[in-house]
Amino acid sequence: MPRESIALTHDELVAFASNERWCVVATNDEDGGLWADAAACCVADGTFYFRLPRETRAFANILKDDRVCCILERAPAYYEIKGASIHGKASIVINGMLLGSLIPLLERGGDPVSAGARGDVYSLPLTDVASFDFAKIKAKV
Amino acid sequence: MPDSELPLPPDVLAFVRANPRTFLISRRKDGSPTGHPMLCLIGEGRIQFSTYRKSAKVQNFQRDPTVACLATTRYDDPSFKAAIVRGQARLREGLELPTRETPETSSWVSKGVSSRSKERLASGKRILLEILPSEAAMLTDVRRKR
Numbered sequence: 001m002p003r004e005s006i007a008l009t010h011d012e013l014v015a016f017a018s019n020e021r022w023c024v025v026a027t028n029d030e031d032g033g034l035w036a037d038a039a040a041c042c043v044a045d046g047t048f049y050f051r052l053p054r055e056t057r058a059f060a061n062i063l064k065d066d067r068v069c070c071i072l073e074r075a076p077a078y079y080e081i082k083g084a085s086i087h088g089k090a091s092i093v094i095n096g097m098l099l100g101s102l103i104p105l106l107e108r109g110g111d112p113v114s115a116g117a118r119g120d121v122y123s124l125p126l127t128d129v130a131s132f133d134f135a136k137i138k139a140k141v
Numbered sequence: 142m143p144d145s146e147l148p149l150p151p152d153v154l155a156f157v158r159a160n161p162r163t164f165l166i167s168r169r170k171d172g173s174p175t176g177h178p179m180l181c182l183i184g185e186g187r188i189q190f191s192t193y194r195k196s197a198k199v200q201n202f203q204r205d206p207t208v209a210c211l212a213t214t215r216y217d218d219p220s221f222k223a224a225i226v227r228g229q230a231r232l233r234e235g236l237e238l239p240t241r242e243t244p245e246t247s248s249w250v251s252k253g254v255s256s257r258s259k260e261r262l263a264s265g266k267r268i269l270l271e272i273l274p275s276e277a278a279m280l281t282d283v284r285r286k287r
Contacts, residue, residue: 022221024176024211026166026174026175026176027174028168028173028174029142031142032142032207033142033207033209034167034168034174034208034209034227035166035227036166036209036210036211036225037211037225037280038211038213038280055284055287056287057283067173069166069173069175069176070176071164071177071178073162073164073178073216074216075162075216083178085175085177087169087173087175112221113280113284114284130197141254141257
């Protein structure tokens with residue numbers, strides 16, 4: 001029997017991610033291990049964006065290996081849990097007009113760890129995503 | 142990354158006990174990082190996770206036990222805080238599910254969900270992933286030092 005799918009549709013994913021102000025950013029660390037930090041994030045025109053202060057270890061890691069995973073999760077109650085893990089290569093955003101439109105969105109929550117910190121903005125396409133929505137579980141106990 | 146196991150520092154352990162929301166990071170087959178939002182448990186002083194034996198994260202750790210965990214405050218907490226724990230993940234079998242220590246989480250995970258997890262752990266469908274930490278700190282302290 002095929003396994004029940006509880007994944008978000010693309011439209012649901014865009015709606016969900018658009019409401020999130022920060023995400024966890026996972027990177028391969030230069031010491032051979034894994035690293036995780038938190039960052040301001042937003043969605044614009046169907047693309048996911050996040051901003052990392054330059055003094056973070058995640059920022060240094062991306063310079064050496066641009067493969068990242070940005071993770072979102074919202075859990076008001078057990079059967080309302082939604083989450084998404086967005087995988088891909090982080091690309092730095094240098095387009096001034098685009099940055100100008102993204103900054104107000106990223107400033108909604110600001111950097112979650114270092115208040116007032118700025119940094120570089122990266123884009124990540126919403127193409128390689130693992131997601132879940134517990135509201136779609138049919139056999140609730 | 143240091144490879145010897147260290148006990149969790151008291152501030153990190155206290156934070157994770159009070160804030161079990163944890164992002165578990167593993168590596169996919171191609172070596173790229175991936176993340177799994179989870180609720181952690183504390184057993185024998187270590188971070189543990191109950192998960193399905195056949196899950197992608199278990200397969201990832203069987204291939205490469207390298208792990209990072211970011212425990213954070215709730216998604217709706219306006220005052221964000223986080224602790225990072227890095228090290229190795231190992232699979233534990235034949236253990237009972239540790240009791241959830243935060244009353245909020247105990248009531249949030251329904252009795253039905255909790256008893257089903259215990260049954261599936263006993264039957265071997267679920268297993269415990271345990272984190273052997275080699276490095277752990279509050280995220281604000283890590284950033285301050287850089």
